[in-house]
Amino acid sequence: MITIQTAEFVISNTQVEKCPQDNLPEYAFIGRSNVGKSSLINMLTNHSKLAMTSSTPGKTLLINHFLINKQWYLVDLPGYGYALRGKKIQEQLKNIIESYILQREQLTNLFVLIDIRHEPQKNDMDFIRWLGEHGIPFSIIFTKADKLNFATARDSVKKYMDTLHEEWEELPPYFVSSAEKKTGKDEILDYIDKINKSMKE
Numbered sequence: 710m711i712t713i714q715t716a717e718f719v720i721s722n723t724q725v726e727k728c729p730q731d732n733l734p735e736y737a738f739i740g741r742s743n744v745g746k747s748s749l750i751n752m753l754t755n756h757s758k759l760a761m762t763s764s765t766p767g768k769t770l771l772i773n774h775f776l777i778n779k780q781w782y783l784v785d786l787p788g789y790g791y792a793l794r795g796k797k798i799q800e801q802l803k804n805i806i807e808s809y810i811l812q813r814e815q816l817t818n819l820f821v822l823i824d825i826r827h828e829p830q831k832n833d834m835d836f837i838r839w840l841g842e843h844g845i846p847f848s849i850i851f852t853k854a855d856k857l858n859f860a861t862a863r864d865s866v867k868k869y870m871d872t873l874h875e876e877w878e879e880l881p882p883y884f885v886s887s888a889e890k891k892t893g894k895d896e897i898l899d900y901i902d903k904i905n906k907s908m909k910e
C-alpha cells in the first residue's frame with residue numbers, strides 16, 4: 710500500500726511538449742466536465758485544494774501535473790463534452806486532451822471517470838472506443854457513489870459494464886469511488902502501486 714508522503718503541484722499548460730521531461734510514470738484522469746476528476750485527485754492525495762474544483766462544469770482547462778512522493782505524477786485534465794463555453798473552446802480542449810493522450814509516452818494509465826448515476830452515454834462510449842483503437846491503457850472509475858444507495862450503485866455499475874461488454878471482449882479494471890465519503894482510495898492507490906512496481910522489475 711502506498712502512503713502519500715508528498716503531493717506537489719508542478720506545472721499547468723496547454724501543450725504536451727511543455728509537460729515535465731523527467732520521464733516519471735503518470736496516471737491521468739479524464740471524463741466529462743463535472744464528473745469529479747479534480748475532487749478525486751484531492752481525495753487520493755489527502756489535500757482539500759491541490760486540484761481546483763467547482764460545482765460549475767468547465768473548471769479545469771489545462772493539463773495539470775502533480776508530483777507524488779517525488780516518483781510519479783497524477784495528471785488532472787479538462788473535461789470533455791462541455792458545451793457551454795462555445796464550439797471554439799470545446800475544439801481547443803479536445804485538441805489538448807487528444808494530443809496529451811496520443812503523444813505522452815509516460816502516460817501509464819488513463820482513468821476514465823463516469824458518474825455512477827449515469828446510464829451509458831454515447832460520448833463516453835465513443836471516447837472509450839477511441840482509446841481502444843489507439844491502444845491506450847485505461848481503467849474506469851465510477852464517481853460520486855455517495856449519491857446512490859448500495860444496491861442502486863451496484864446495478865448501475867453492472868449495467869455499464871454489461872454495455873461495455875457488448876463491444877469489448879475483455880473488460881477494463883474498474884473502481885467505485887466517492888470523494889465525498891473518501892471511498893475507493895485504497896483500491897485505486899493499490900492499483901497504481903502495483904503498476905509502478907511492475908515497471909521497476
Ligand code: GTP
Binds near residue numbers: 742744766
Ligand atoms: P471539470 O474540471 O469542470 O471538468 O470538472 P471535474 O471533473 O474536475 O469535477 P470537480 O472535481 O470540479 O467536481 C465537480 C462537482 O462535483 C463539485 O461540486 C464537487 O464537489 C462534486 N463532486 C465531486 N466528487 C464528488 C463525490 O464523490 N460526491 C459528491 N457528492 N460530489 C462530488
Ligand code: MG
Binds near residue numbers: 746748762768769786
Ligand atoms: Mg477539474
